[in-house]
Amino acid sequence: MKLLTYYFYCLLFTMMSCINTENKLRVEVFETSAKGNQLTKITEFLDSDTKVTIKLTPEQTFQTITGFGGAFTESSAYLLNKLSKKNRDTILRAYFAKEGARYSLTRTHMNSCDFSLTNYSYSPVEGDKNLEHFTIEEDRDDLIPMIKDAIAISEDGFKIFASPWTAAPWMKDNNHWVGGKLLPEYYDTWALFFSKYLDAYKAEGIDIWGFTVENEPHGNGNNWESMHFSPKEMTDFVQFHLGPKLENDGYGDKIILGYDQNRAGLKEWVDEMYRDEASSKYFDGTAIHWYESTYDYFPEALQYAHYKAPDKYLIETEGCVDSEIPKWQDDAWYWSKEATDWGWDWASEAEKYLHPKYAPVNRYARDIIGCLNNWVDGWVDWNMVLDRQGGPNWFKNWCVAPVIVDPDADEVYFTPIYYIMAHFSKYIRPEAKIIGHENSDDTLMVTAAINPDDTTTVVIFNETEVPKNINLSVNGKTVDFAIDAKAIQTVVIPKA
Structure with a gap:
């Protein structure tokens, strides 16, 4: 009897262990x-x-995920070229290799931006309406080699979309790099510019996935390269010029993202972009930035944009800790609430609450999770690499990047922001649900x-x-x- 009891308890223990294992x-x-x-x-x-x-x-x-990543800028590429080959490779592998963050969605700029060394355009000859003198020569020393090296390192590959900050001054009503609008007589020229860019980068072996039509069409306070569009002006440009031009030139599969500025302004833009079937045809999605607030991710605006065009992309195309000189080798700062943004000093009193002191790590983690829980399918950081000043930036618009370098000492600092980005980019892959x-x-x-x-x-x-x-x-x-x-x-x- 005792032996039977012993076997019974052994069997019961075995069964319970199996149940526990199955439920673990x-x-x-x-x-x-x-x-x-x-x-x-x-x-x-x-x-x-x-x-x-x-x-x-x-x-x-x-939503289905498009990807996560950062931006190829002239400033980042220039700094990589000033480092030793070992450190340059370390950074690019950290972003793109399988053992690294595995970035899958990236951005770059067409013509110069604030994170360029100087102002330049691919259409340098005034009055060249047919863009016979179009050239990407300015990108050959820094930007193109950085992109090519990243492509060589990435086993999975990644998407690249390009954004213009401005057309050349001669195409604009104020004849200036900063502010102003594209003159109507150059709408076709500017559409051709996008097609020429695709041709030129294709010749370099770089496939461009798509575009945002204009970086920050509201402008940026007339500080650095910008070109203004109203919602209707951008929609008309895409519907009657850019979309048909890309289609006619065999680039109808390229992605066009409208808007490309802060989330608080989403409603008026998506209402215009998707005003009817004819305009919606050429917009593949909406691009947004976080600078209206790096604390509030505007869930209602994101929800509105999604339900306005539920089959379109909704991608956060730029975010960074701006108006800050990055702290060097000081992880604690990135977890503290001492960081500010432009609005801490410059926002109106009515909007100050949107710009509290807030830890850089918290900004990234909260914003990405908040976006993912409100239909955003891609999240792209700004510069991949900056120096200890937060540049180079021709306007001295200093910002923070996930990787900070000291090119004179050939030293590299992976800030906590790098690891925050990797928590998403490495483990939530394109086509995830x-x-x-x-x-x-x-x-x-x-x-x-x-x-x-x-x-x-x-x-x-x-x-x-x-x-x-x-x-x-x-x-x-x-x-x-x-x-x-x-x-x-x-x-x-x-x-x-």
């Missing part, structure tokens, strides 16, 4: 934290009195996606001072772990 969710957890983790794989977790439940609902799907989730703690930000290879990625951001225990569940399976205070985690669930 296998995960890998990677963390970046104020305490010093840098996309570090975590296997041991601190215990906490704060309990959070997160339930994934994969049957609830949202954002899925639903339930989160019991509204101080914790969460987003989740199913990748094309059927792995699931969950990103959790805890900006509080309190560590939190997490119970994560999906499809009846659960796992318990913890997130530290002031930390971001990417949780990878392998294919079932």
